Amino acid sequence: MSRAVFKSNEQGQVVLFPASLDEKVPQDSPARLVNQIVDNLDIAEIINTYKGGGTSAYHPRMMLKVVLYSYLNNIYSSRKIEQALADRISFMWLSGGQQPDHNTINRFRSSHLKEHIHRIFTQ
Numbered sequence: 001m002s003r004a005v006f007k008s009n010e011q012g013q014v015v016l017f018p019a020s021l022d023e024k025v026p027q028d029s030p031a032r033l034v035n036q037i038v039d040n041l042d043i044a045e046i047i048n049t050y051k052g053g054g055t056s057a058y059h060p061r062m063m064l065k066v067v068l069y070s071y072l073n074n075i076y077s078s079r080k081i082e083q084a085l086a087d088r089i090s091f092m093w094l095s096g097g098q099q100p101d102h103n104t105i106n107r108f109r110s111s112h113l114k115e116h117i118h119r120i121f122t123q
Helices: 030-039 060-072 078-087 089-095 102-113 117-121
Strands: none
Touching: 030 060, 030 089, 060 078, 060 089, 060 102, 078 089, 078 102
């Protein structure tokens, strides 16, 4: 009887050429569609809701991509969106690896997106 052979399972192994997130998101992924659509939207009105000074903010285009993709996936809770940004490759790809917390996501939705969402959807 032959012995079973298993593939190596080294979670801490260093890779010489790590795979980019772009390679991990299929070309037909809905995340790519959301990315393309939001990249072509005029979001000047949302950008104008930001005040100067203070610390830098997450780019509203990235935040809009994450929020719209979350809604597309029936994720509405800011805490679940925050978790998806940490766990799911498509979310990581859309955010460029940035991980806004749930308070930042809620603040974006209420302070910057709320008044302009209808106009965004009519473009």
